[in-house]
Amino acid sequence: MKKTNPNCPISSTIDILSDFWTMHIVYNLQDNSKRFCDLEKSLEGISTRTLTLKLKKLQEEKMLEKNNDGSYELTDKGHGLKTVIDAMRKYGEKYLI
Structure with missing residues (x-):
């Protein structure tokens, strides 16, 4: 994930959330752990390669972890993004859809 301005908290958060698949992966893991095949x-529409790369990047960013059972x-x-994602969903429902 790119770091446009590592000293700006808003910029750093946008760097993480600006990727389409990253947002959806985090959203899908909010309530419980999932195995690779369940996420896929x-x-x-996500390719196996893209999911693999995004999961690896999220692990590097310490947003998620892989358990011993493979989930x-x-x-x-990562859970700290829940309120941000929920706010974006509510905004979209109210003003965009």
């Missing part, structure tokens, strides 16, 4: 099924779950840092 729930993220219609992925959000870390506290």
Whole structure:
């Protein structure tokens, strides 16, 4: 994930959330852990390669972790995005859809 201005908290958050698939992966993991195949099924249109790369990047960013059973779950840092994603969803429902 690019770092446009690492000293700006808004810019740093946008860097993480600006990727389409990253947002959807984090959203899909908000309530429980999921295995790779379950994520792939729930993220219609994502390629296996893209999902693999995005999961790896999110692990590097410490947004999620891979459990011993092969499932992925959000870390506290990843769960911290829940309010941001929920606010974006509510905004979209109210003003864009």
